[in-house]
Amino acid sequence: MSENIGRRLVTDIPGPRSLEWQRRRASAVASGVSSVLPVYVERAEDGLLHDVDGNALIDLGAGIAVTSVGAAAPQVADAVAAQAARFTHTCFMVNPYEGYVRVCEELNALTPGDHEKRSMLVNSGAEAVENAVKIARHVTGRAAVVAFDHAYHGRTNLAMALTAKNMPYKHRFGPFAGEVYRAPMSYPFRDPAGLTGEAAARRAIDHIQSQVGADQTAAVLIEPIQGEGGFVVPAEGFLPTLAAWCADRGVLLIADEVQTGFCRTGAWFASEHEGVVPDLVATAKGIAAGLPLGGVTGRAELLDAIHPGGLGGTYGGNPVACAAALAAIALMRDRDLAGAARRIEQRVLPRLTALARRHPEIGDVRGRGAMLAVELVSPDTGAPDAARTARIAKACHAEGVIVLTAGTYGNVLRFLPPLVIPDALLDEGFDVVERAIAAEH
Known part of the structure; x- marks a missing residue:
């Protein structure tokens, strides 16, 4: 980890250099290849992605459960x-x-x-x-x-x-x-x-x-x-x-x-x-x-x-x-990363459960270890609410926290942090998630 631990936003997300790369991408990369968040990464570490504009984003996706040991583990x-x-x-x-x-x-x-x-x-x-x-x-x-x-x-x-x-x-x-x-x-x-x-x-x-x-x-x-x-x-x-x-x-x-x-x-x-x-x-x-x-x-x-x-x-x-x-x-x-995953669950799952009690649009909280999710629904009918889910994800992205969506109905927020993420980053990331969900209440 660097000494500058924590989320840092110095531009809008995505920033001007990422937008320039996005323009170049449009003329070089097949449009069928999409990206959740077009922020171009320059380097990464345990739970943080640093983009080409100097922003540091908290990573709660781990490249879809890939960089469990970190995105640049020295070993x-x-x-x-x-x-x-x-x-x-x-x-x-x-x-x-x-x-x-x-x-x-x-x-x-x-x-x-x-x-x-x-x-x-x-x-x-x-x-x-x-x-x-x-x-x-x-x-x-x-x-x-x-x-x-x-x-x-x-x-x-x-x-x-x-x-x-x-x-x-x-x-x-x-x-x-x-x-x-x-x-x-x-x-x-x-x-x-x-x-x-x-x-x-x-x-x-x-x-x-x-x-x-x-x-x-x-x-x-x-x-x-x-x-x-x-x-x-x-x-x-x-x-x-x-x-x-x-x-x-x-x-x-x-x-x-x-x-x-x-x-x-x-x-x-x-x-x-x-x-x-x-x-x-x-x-x-x-x-x-x-x-x-x-x-x-x-x-x-x-x-x-x-x-x-x-x-x-x-x-x-x-x-x-x-x-x-x-x-x-x-x-x-x-590093007993199976144990680390259980500790992430112990730290995050109670927060998500408490959040669900305050917000009836969270129909379900589920998962194991560092593979956790909330399912968003209409409080009145229980119908899947993909639009709300997308808005929450977009709000998290704008605040420098990478979250992913999932589900047959597109109404699940899924969380897959690196298993080596520091507690402070994990907490800060879920502070942003909580605010994004509350703003949609």
């Missing part, structure tokens, strides 16, 4: 520089190297379950999900894959098919990959009153059995806590009941831990909160502190069943990204 930067000086690429499928193996060893040790595991590395979360589905279909000999309402799994063709939300992710990009089916998710805030987790799971299972067929289903794919879908935390008992059915019917359970993994929810992986052990785990985002890396980890007999050459990719497990991952994982372990 990661040093590891990246050292590896880049040795070599930047060979392609693991041509000439292998230690870093890839070491990252796989870490994934095998850290993901849920004490069974023998194998891992493979890729470039992104979408690629991890697609490879997990490939493995499940190959091993089971079945074609159908079941995903859930409100799910988000990425932007490649199969990942879009698995994703629930149309705009902006799927709109006019089809046709999509086939043999993808959708089941109802446990969404406690919007489910019928009194619906237990076990009952919600039985509802999903009945849907799968009647509309897909257990003997046709290769895998059930689920985010243990949904991300883009609105930080939906399923009711207790939903995931274990679903996992037990999968095991009983020979259906593989794939946990998409791309956003929830690597200490984000107060455990190394969100599946751990209810003792669920998936057959396959897809990871990315927080694994490598911002460098592109993802992975699939699962039961050894599953990954070893794939023929040589059936898995891989030119850049998958790039040596520089692997060096970043090893340094980031060491930081998570040494």
